[in-house]
Amino acid sequence: MSAARGSAPPRITDLIDEAAVQGIADETWLTLLGTEEVLVPAPDENPEDAVSAWVEVTGPWSGAVVLTCGRTTAEELSRTLLRGPVGGAVAPEDVTDALGELANVVGGNIKALLPAPSILGLPGVGGRPPGASSADICSVALLWRGQPVIVSVRSAGGCVDMPERPERDGVQ
Amino acid sequence: MRALLVDDSRTMRRIVAAMLDGLGHAVTEAGHGEEALQVLRGGFVPDLVCIDWNMPGMDGLELVTTIRANPAWNGMTLMMMTSQVEQDQVIRALTAGAQEYLMKPFNGEALRAKLAQLGLLPEEVAR
Numbered sequence: 001m002s003a004a005r006g007s008a009p010p011r012i013t014d015l016i017d018e019a020a021v022q023g024i025a026d027e028t029w030l031t032l033l034g035t036e037e038v039l040v041p042a043p044d045e046n047p048e049d050a051v052s053a054w055v056e057v058t059g060p061w062s063g064a065v066v067l068t069c070g071r072t073t074a075e076e077l078s079r080t081l082l083r084g085p086v087g088g089a090v091a092p093e094d095v096t097d098a099l100g101e102l103a104n105v106v107g108g109n110i111k112a113l114l115p116a117p118s119i120l121g122l123p124g125v126g127g128r129p130p131g132a133s134s135a136d137i138c139s140v141a142l143l144w145r146g147q148p149v150i151v152s153v154r155s156a157g158g159c160v161d162m163p164e165r166p167e168r169d170g171v172q
Numbered sequence: 173m174r175a176l177l178v179d180d181s182r183t184m185r186r187i188v189a190a191m192l193d194g195l196g197h198a199v200t201e202a203g204h205g206e207e208a209l210q211v212l213r214g215g216f217v218p219d220l221v222c223i224d225w226n227m228p229g230m231d232g233l234e235l236v237t238t239i240r241a242n243p244a245w246n247g248m249t250l251m252m253m254t255s256q257v258e259q260d261q262v263i264r265a266l267t268a269g270a271q272e273y274l275m276k277p278f279n280g281e282a283l284r285a286k287l288a289q290l291g292l293l294p295e296e297v298a299r
Contacts, residue, residue: 031277032187081183083190098183104226105276108255120226120256122180 010061012138012155016113022140024109025151028102029144033080042143047073047150052129053099055107056156059118063136063155065107066129067099073147074099096125110153131156173197173294176216178208178235179224179253184276188222188253191280195287196294205230209238218248220292223270225254225261233268240269249290253278 022039029037047070054066069077078090078098090098100123111120124130131137131154139152175197179185182203189199200216202208204227221239225232232252239245251272252265262273272286287293 028277031279078183082186094182097181101181101183104181105255108226108276109257112257116258116260122226122228 009155010115011136012061012063012153013136015061015115016110016138016153018138018140020113021110021138021151021153022142024106025140025142025149028105028109032102032105033077037080037144039142039144039149042141042148044139044141044150045148047148051099051125051127053096053103053123053125054129055103055123056121056130057107057111057114057118058121060115061118061155063134063153064130065103065110066131066150066152066154067103067106068129068150068152069099069144070147071095073144073149076145076147077102099123100125106151130154173220173292174216174218175199175220175222176202176208176211176218177222178202178205178227178232179222180204180227181224184224184253188283191283192222194280195284196297197292204228205232205235205238208235212239212245217245220249220251220287220290222251222253222274225252225256225265233264236265236268236270249292251286251290 026039029039049071050068051071051074052066052068054064056064074095075090078095079088081098104123108120111118134154136155137152139150142149173196175192177185177188177199180203185201192199200211202211206229223232223235236250250270251274252270253274255276257275265273272290274286
């Protein structure tokens with residue numbers, strides 16, 4: 001589905017719903033972290049000391065797929081992914097990498113539900129993800145081991161904080 | 173069996189390397205496409221090259237194309253491992269010369285099944 005010249009880009013809420021987002025998050029968690037690592041719906045609760053990982057999608061719809069959790073949760077996610085000992089230390093760069101890879105996997109699968117062709121960016125990790133001020137968001141608030149994890153898909157339209165992507169030969 | 177694992181994510185390299193090790197493969201890792209090419213040009217000849225698509229610099233598709241352009245590397249099996257799951261992406265990878273495509277997220281059983289299809293499970297593992 002391509003936006004005609006001059007027409008507004010599609011709204012994310014017209015393209016996907018919370019059930020689809022949660023389904024992808026569920027599969028990612030169960031496959032990569034373990035079959036007992038379930039995500040359960042939760043009241044919308046912003047994690048304390050939040051950190052986010054994201055991948056940008058650029059195409060007929062442009063925006064970002066963002067995972068947000070507390071820093072302690074991020075460390076625990078990384079430890080679990082890497083099959084480290086309970087309570088063991090995880091290097092900050094490993095936390096960044098692990099969280100980014102979760103965003104990459106979730107984002108890549110969500111991208112498949114969006115209008116093609118589009119480009120998937122490399123993961124970013126930090127305190128302020130792109131689309132933070134977007135009004136067009138599909139967001140799912142979840143709990144993993146009792147800790148909040150938010151998966152959101154945020155449109156770039158109208159936001160000034162989405163950088164231009166250089167065009168590669170065709171699109172990915 | 174020897175495998176070259178190419179992924180810019182250290183996390184995924186550790187996870188997949190552990191899977192491959194359990195499936196009887198001695199694993200060499202590369203963090204990006206250029207590093208993978210350096211390993212291959214250094215004389216390392218793996219049975220299997222597992223390639224992530226989304227990497228900085230040379231991406232996985234470019235790496236597949238580059239490997240397939242070298243006749244000396246024709247004997248290697250190339251498997252794309254990626255979160256890019258659309259059918260068009262699969263077609264592009266296979267057209268470029270990958271023999272298999274494994275969509276993230278995947279677990280050890282899915283990888284085992286792919287390697288079995290490719291005939292890349294050592295006998296003691298395949299039994």
